[in-house]
Amino acid sequence: MPTPRKKTNRKRTHALNGRRHDPVTPGQPETMDGRERHLTAIKLLLNPDDIANRWHQKRWADLEALIEFAQKDAPLDLAQTDPALFRSLRAAITEYYIRGYGQFNLSQIKKIARQAT
Numbered sequence: 001m002p003t004p005r006k007k008t009n010r011k012r013t014h015a016l017n018g019r020r021h022d023p024v025t026p027g028q029p030e031t032m033d034g035r036e037r038h039l040t041a042i043k044l045l046l047n048p049d050d051i052a053n054r055w056h057q058k059r060w061a062d063l064e065a066l067i068e069f070a071q072k073d074a075p076l077d078l079a080q081t082d083p084a085l086f087r088s089l090r091a092a093i094t095e096y097y098i099r100g101y102g103q104f105n106l107s108q109i110k111k112i113a114r115q116a117t
Contacts, residue, residue: 041069060113
């Protein structure tokens, strides 16, 4: 007999579009582990229209993760392990810079995030 799944307080997914529903409570700092930062950055790179939404929602941790990932570029080990993802990330990072998001300054975003808390 399978064991029942534990109920966890995980982030819910919106039923209509599959996106995470994780509203930010004002005054609460956002904390993310390394994996979540990595996945958030990839998601934003592959959906560049969401970057402006995160800016307007004042999701500074998401933008920090994105900027750090874009500055480091796509991991070279992906070229051998997952070439399709590597090509997609390289194209997404190129589009990130073409759209002008390369002007984001990581230290300024961190400063804004500290002031907001």
